[in-house]
Amino acid sequence: MKIYRIAVIPGDGIGKEVVPAAMEVLDKAALLDGSFQFEWTTFPWGCEYYLETGKMMPDDGIDLLKGYDQIFLGAVGMPDLVPDHISLWGLLIKIRREMKQSINVRPAKLLQGLPSPLRNPNGFDFVVVRENSEGEYSESGGRIHSGQDEVAIQNAIFTRKGTERAMRYAFEMAKDRRQHVTSATKSNGLTYSMPFWDEVFAEVGKYYGNIGQTTNHIDALAAFLVMKPQVFDVIVASNLFGDILTDLGGAIMGSIGIAPAANLNIEREYPSMFEPVHGSAPDIAGKGIANPLGQIWTGKMMLDFLGYPDVGTKVLNAIEETLAQGVKTGDLGGTANLREVTEAVLNNLQ
Amino acid sequence: MKIYRIAVIPGDGIGKEVVPAAMEVLDKAALLDGSFQFEWTTFPWGCEYYLETGKMMPDDGIDLLKGYDQIFLGAVGMPDLVPDHISLWGLLIKIRREMKQSINVRPAKLLQGLPSPLRNPNGFDFVVVRENSEGEYSESGGRIHSGQDEVAIQNAIFTRKGTERAMRYAFEMAKDRRQHVTSATKSNGLTYSMPFWDEVFAEVGKYYGNIGQTTNHIDALAAFLVMKPQVFDVIVASNLFGDILTDLGGAIMGSIGIAPAANLNIEREYPSMFEPVHGSAPDIAGKGIANPLGQIWTGKMMLDFLGYPDVGTKVLNAIEETLAQGVKTGDLGGTANLREVTEAVLNNLQ
Ligand SMILES: CC(C)[C@H](C(=O)O)[C@@H](O)C(=O)O
Numbered sequence: 001m002k003i004y005r006i007a008v009i010p011g012d013g014i015g016k017e018v019v020p021a022a023m024e025v026l027d028k029a030a031l032l033d034g035s036f037q038f039e040w041t042t043f044p045w046g047c048e049y050y051l052e053t054g055k056m057m058p059d060d061g062i063d064l065l066k067g068y069d070q071i072f073l074g075a076v077g078m079p080d081l082v083p084d085h086i087s088l089w090g091l092l093i094k095i096r097r098e099m100k101q102s103i104n105v106r107p108a109k110l111l112q113g114l115p116s117p118l119r120n121p122n123g124f125d126f127v128v129v130r131e132n133s134e135g136e137y138s139e140s141g142g143r144i145h146s147g148q149d150e151v152a153i154q155n156a157i158f159t160r161k162g163t164e165r166a167m168r169y170a171f172e173m174a175k176d177r178r179q180h181v182t183s184a185t186k187s188n189g190l191t192y193s194m195p196f197w198d199e200v201f202a203e204v205g206k207y208y209g210n211i212g213q214t215t216n217h218i219d220a221l222a223a224f225l226v227m228k229p230q231v232f233d234v235i236v237a238s239n240l241f242g243d244i245l246t247d248l249g250g251a252i253m254g255s256i257g258i259a260p261a262a263n264l265n266i267e268r269e270y271p272s273m274f275e276p277v278h279g280s281a282p283d284i285a286g287k288g289i290a291n292p293l294g295q296i297w298t299g300k301m302m303l304d305f306l307g308y309p310d311v312g313t314k315v316l317n318a319i320e321e322t323l324a325q326g327v328k329t330g331d332l333g334g335t336a337n338l339r340e341v342t343e344a345v346l347n348n349l350q
Numbered sequence: 351m352k353i354y355r356i357a358v359i360p361g362d363g364i365g366k367e368v369v370p371a372a373m374e375v376l377d378k379a380a381l382l383d384g385s386f387q388f389e390w391t392t393f394p395w396g397c398e399y400y401l402e403t404g405k406m407m408p409d410d411g412i413d414l415l416k417g418y419d420q421i422f423l424g425a426v427g428m429p430d431l432v433p434d435h436i437s438l439w440g441l442l443i444k445i446r447r448e449m450k451q452s453i454n455v456r457p458a459k460l461l462q463g464l465p466s467p468l469r470n471p472n473g474f475d476f477v478v479v480r481e482n483s484e485g486e487y488s489e490s491g492g493r494i495h496s497g498q499d500e501v502a503i504q505n506a507i508f509t510r511k512g513t514e515r516a517m518r519y520a521f522e523m524a525k526d527r528r529q530h531v532t533s534a535t536k537s538n539g540l541t542y543s544m545p546f547w548d549e550v551f552a553e554v555g556k557y558y559g560n561i562g563q564t565t566n567h568i569d570a571l572a573a574f575l576v577m578k579p580q581v582f583d584v585i586v587a588s589n590l591f592g593d594i595l596t597d598l599g600g601a602i603m604g605s606i607g608i609a610p611a612a613n614l615n616i617e618r619e620y621p622s623m624f625e626p627v628h629g630s631a632p633d634i635a636g637k638g639i640a641n642p643l644g645q646i647w648t649g650k651m652m653l654d655f656l657g658y659p660d661v662g663t664k665v666l667n668a669i670e671e672t673l674a675q676g677v678k679t680g681d682l683g684g685t686a687n688l689r690e691v692t693e694a695v696l697n698n699l700q
């Protein structure tokens with residue numbers, strides 16, 4: 001029996017509710033398979049931990065996490081009490097960076113039983129490969145002067161290695177899908193970073209002559225996700241652009257509450273982190289009404305990454321069946337609570 | 351009789367077709383009013399000019415333009431022949447900056463007769479006020495090393511003055527609308543520029559105690575435009591975020607081909623520039639099938655800015671009537687060509 005040691009960080013808000021739900025589903029999936037099981041270790045890090053200790057995680061937090069196979073995270077943030085740039089850079093983004101989880105993968109797919117807000121969603125099914133370690137998200141920058149003369153500068157930093165890695169990963173993924181990669185650029189407005197991005201895309205693309213290649217500006221691409229999402233297969237995007245496109249992906253699926261994500265260390269040198277797109281949703285936290293499907297689907301991505309794609313498919317099928325049965329939380333227009341949705345997924349998982 | 355001297359830059363692609371169409375409509379609007387008229391002077395600047403002269407506009411182009419009351423521009427770009435960052439920074443963005451058109455205004459509104467791709471568009475009606483002179487769009491940055499070690503840096507630069515100006519403009523606009531301003535941020539990922547943006551928003555907001563104020567991260571905000579666009583009134587956004595949100599605005603209206611825009615020098619020290627959201631669309635250029643409504647609606651914004659809001663309203667009504675009559679170009683699902691749509695608008699303008 002193979003045992004996977006998973007570090008669990010429920011985090012804040014609804015993270016604390018949806019993570020245990022997804023763990024139940026993953027345990028059942030492992031049991032059904034019979035060849036592996038999970039050993040979960042929960043870490044109480046997040047904003048409450050910060051309010052008590054002044055830190056989002058202990059100083060040796062990263063070292064601790066390195067001892068696990070993977071990380072399963074809920075959501076981080078209590079913006080009324082802890083500024084986002086503290087909570088996120090002290091935990092979520094810190095782990096992404098220090099664990100070199102440089103690829104963020106987020107599928108968006110029209111699901112059976114989940115009506116899209118689009119009139120004609122045309123069965124879209126795409127994946128955004130987001131560069132996850134650099135780019136626009138940087139701690140490089142600063143301010144000068146004060147009052148009326150104040151100036152703030154933020155540096156976006158793109159390395160060849162980081163850019164190429166994301167693109168290669170996108171092309172490899174397209175090989176097993178519908179053979180097309182779209183690159184999100186904005187080289188008409190951002191005159192240093194994005195022309196560089198475009199050059200690297202063209203160069204990497206040369207090695208993938210059989211894969212279709214398109215470049216779209218981020219403004220047009222965002223509009224296309226509303227107008228014709230079905231044309232996209234794999235989209236490769238910078239950290240910021242990927243962030244925007246994947247929330248849009250969640251929106252056209254019917255709810256951000258359902259969108260899954262994986263922060264991958266593709267070299268498998270350190271653990272990867274599986275974390276849904278949605279946030280901590282403080283407004284509905286603690287009421288037992290949060291949608292667990294994003295966290296459960298995120299668990300499916302962990303199964304895939306661990307090498308159990310068939311088990312992962314079973315979990316996604318159970319999600320779709322639950323939706324088709326109409327067992328949905330409020331964000332999906334349903335009346336079921338978190339527990340009822342979780343039970344339904346467990347029942348549908350065979 | 352008041353005479354307005356307008357510098358016309360049709361630019362590239364469909365710009366050359368939709369600009370003359372919109373001029374006809376504006377001439378008729380002026381005639382109906384009877385108190386003013388337009389005197390148009392056309393400048394043949396753009397990518398073809400560049401291919402002949404090596405410049406997008408002559409060296410004294412900016413000085414020339416300063417002699418006019420306003421600028422009416424079509425679209426710029428022939429990406430197959432001239433790299434976007436040359437064509438745009440040599441003309442469109444150059445004019446925006448040198449004429450200090452620091453505010454870009456772009457309405458998005460569900461129109462009668464124009465079905466949105468959203469199932470429930472709920473009669474949305476919002477305006478994006480985009481900071482138009484600085485921020486992420488900068489010529490500040492560079493590269494170091496080559497090959498595998500290459501690094502590209504792009505600096506986003508936010509000044510107090512530029513940020514405050516956009517926010518004040520947004521709040522003033524909200525006074526005459528539904529009394530709400532939403533600020534687009536990403537202070538959880540961009541740790542210098544966006545916390546600064548948020549601070550300025552909070553400070554400026556103090557002077558507008560009666561105006562509702564919300565801050566959303568750009569990723570969530572993009573998703574909200576798909577899920578609940580009706581909740582927004584005025585959105586204030588940085589250069590890049592405004593760019594993305596306004597293409598989304600065009601998409602949910604039914605076509606980017608209809609979305610209008612104004613680049614305003616709100617101090618009225620230099621001419622403002624009226625330019626639709628859509629680009630030069632080289633794929634359909636020269637065929638007489640482009641949608642002129644974005645350019646015509648953009649003309650309405652020029653009428654508003656010149657002080658003729660009632661005339662502007664007549665133009666928008668004529669657009670809506672044309673759509674309601676089903677006279678639409680292909681991008682709106684119709685079969686009419688550019689000429690037929692223009693004629694219909696002219697007939698409906700009374
Ligand atoms: C919370 C925030 C920093 C994060 C991001 O922008 O990366 C989130 O939006 C996401 O997409 O995972």
Ligand SMILES: CC(C)[C@H](C(=O)O)[C@@H](O)C(=O)O
Pocket residue numbers: 188189219438443593627
């Ligand atoms: C063409 C491009 C530089 C421009 C921009 O991003 O400003 C366009 O997308 C727009 O929104 O007017």
